[in-house]
Amino acid sequence: MFIVEFVLLMFFVSIFAGIFGSIVGLGGGIVVIPVLTILLGVDIHFAIGASIVAIIGTSSGAASTYVKDKVTNLRVGMFLELASASGAIIGAAVAAYTESAALEAIFGTILLISLVPMVIKIGEDIPKSPELRGLSRRLSLKGSYTETDGRVIDYNSTRPVEGLAGTVVAGVLSGLLGIGGGAFKVLSMDLAMKLPMKVSTTTSNFMIGVTAAASAGIYFARGDVDPLIAAPVALGILIGAAVGARILLRSRNTTVRKAFAVLLAIAAAEMILSAAGVLP
Amino acid sequence: MNLKDPESMNVVIGKVLRYGVLLSGAIVVLGTVILVVSNGASETAGFLTYNAGAVPHDGIDVSLAGLLRGLAAFSAFSWIELGVIVLIATPVSRVLISIFLFAAEKDRIYVLITAVVLALLLFSIFVTPSIPGFQA
Numbered sequence: 522m523f524i525v526e527f528v529l530l531m532f533f534v535s536i537f538a539g540i541f542g543s544i545v546g547l548g549g550g551i552v553v554i555p556v557l558t559i560l561l562g563v564d565i566h567f568a569i570g571a572s573i574v575a576i577i578g579t580s581s582g583a584a585s586t587y588v589k590d591k592v593t594n595l596r597v598g599m600f601l602e603l604a605s606a607s608g609a610i611i612g613a614a615v616a617a618y619t620e621s622a623a624l625e626a627i628f629g630t631i632l633l634i635s636l637v638p639m640v641i642k643i644g645e646d647i648p649k650s651p652e653l654r655g656l657s658r659r660l661s662l663k664g665s666y667t668e669t670d671g672r673v674i675d676y677n678s679t680r681p682v683e684g685l686a687g688t689v690v691a692g693v694l695s696g697l698l699g700i701g702g703g704a705f706k707v708l709s710m711d712l713a714m715k716l717p718m719k720v721s722t723t724t725s726n727f728m729i730g731v732t733a734a735a736s737a738g739i740y741f742a743r744g745d746v747d748p749l750i751a752a753p754v755a756l757g758i759l760i761g762a763a764v765g766a767r768i769l770l771r772s773r774n775t776t777v778r779k780a781f782a783v784l785l786a787i788a789a790a791e792m793i794l795s796a797a798g799v800l801p
Numbered sequence: 802m803n804l805k806d807p808e809s810m811n812v813v814i815g816k817v818l819r820y821g822v823l824l825s826g827a828i829v830v831l832g833t834v835i836l837v838v839s840n841g842a843s844e845t846a847g848f849l850t851y852n853a854g855a856v857p858h859d860g861i862d863v864s865l866a867g868l869l870r871g872l873a874a875f876s877a878f879s880w881i882e883l884g885v886i887v888l889i890a891t892p893v894s895r896v897l898i899s900i901f902l903f904a905a906e907k908d909r910i911y912v913l914i915t916a917v918v919l920a921l922l923l924f925s926i927f928v929t930p931s932i933p934g935f936q937a
Binding site for chain 1: 810811812814815816818819821822825826829830832833836837840841842843844845846848849850851877878879881882884885886888889891892893895896899910911914915917918921922924925926927929930931932
């Protein structure tokens with residue numbers, strides 16, 4: 522394959538990855554990695570390095586729109602970043618002593634199981650807002666945003682400690698494998714903290730850039746971020762994320778939840794197949 | 802703009818992210834143009850070989866001196882790398898600026914939370930890669 526063909530192909534794939542990644546809050550790595558490894562036969566290390574670039578690009582590219590439109594909950598994001606940044610360091614520290622196939626099997630299975638509550642809640646528009654008390658109240662983990670139909674949605678959150686715990690797992694996973702953090706962040710905010718779906722995916726989208734940046738030093742220093750791959754991925758992702766952000770703002774919570782459930786299933790399958798040795 | 806107004810935080814953070822992304826994108830476009838013009842008709846096979854523990858490409862090294870030399874020589878890969886570094890720096894800048902924005906709102910708890918996040922982030926980016934035993 523010629524360089525110009527490779528650059529064009531990855532550019533278009535990354536636009537697609539950016540659109541989906543920014544809507545569901547997972548960052549686009551789950552599209553970029555299999556295309557690189559399975560379709561193009563690129564080494565998994567380069568694929569993960571590209572995924573880090575994809576995640577940071579999706580996050581910053583879409584967040585500028587989400588933050589301005591106040592769908593993202595900045596305080597929830599900052600609070601949970603405590604957990605994801607700590608988790609990323611823990612993940613990097615234990616990576617040398619863990620078997621990545623076993624980890625992928627465990628985390629893939631957890632994601633697969635978490636599909637069940639997702640599917641049960643599939644038609645949910647806005648969750649019943651819990652009472653704001655305890656730590657959530659002290660940290661003002663509440664918010665308000667305007668829905669597509671003009672309704673102003675005021676919401677509170679609950680169970681901040683469970684949210685933190687789930688987000689530590691997300692950070693560890695990012696630090697260990699370079700992927701998969703977004704899914705645990707969305708699940709923590711949706712299932713534990715009871716935030717509206719669009720708030721959960723856009724706040725996850727806001728945070729994944731910071732978590733991926735925390736791991737970026739190691740991948741960059743090792744030379745895993747290949748400029749030939751990073752260039753078309755970064756450009757495509759930034760365009761895709763800008764498009765995806767506009768789509769999300771016009772979408773209903775129920776649609777976003779369905780899209781998330783589909784991509785969650787794909788992410789779980791990728792991890793389990795990789796653990797089984799079927800995928801690289 | 803009145804920074805004490807909670808609304809302004811969204812505006813400022815949105816702008817930091819937007820400008821970071823635009824700057825990074827512009828630099829990567831420059832690198833990509835140089836790449837395609839100078840090497841577009843080369844085969845990818847020679848470039849995508851992963852050597853564990855080694856820099857990925859001939860003439861590219863991830864050190865600061867190597868990067869600066871490459872930029873001066875208009876090396877496509879060095880310019881792309883610079884764009885990627887700006888991309889990585891974007892969320893980090895967002896965290897840094899948020900500390901001041903929370904301070905302007907006199908929200909002490911969040912000044913503390915965000916400062917801790919920044920410390921963890923800088924530790925993770927600059928210190929962990931040089932600790933032996935971190936990452937295989």
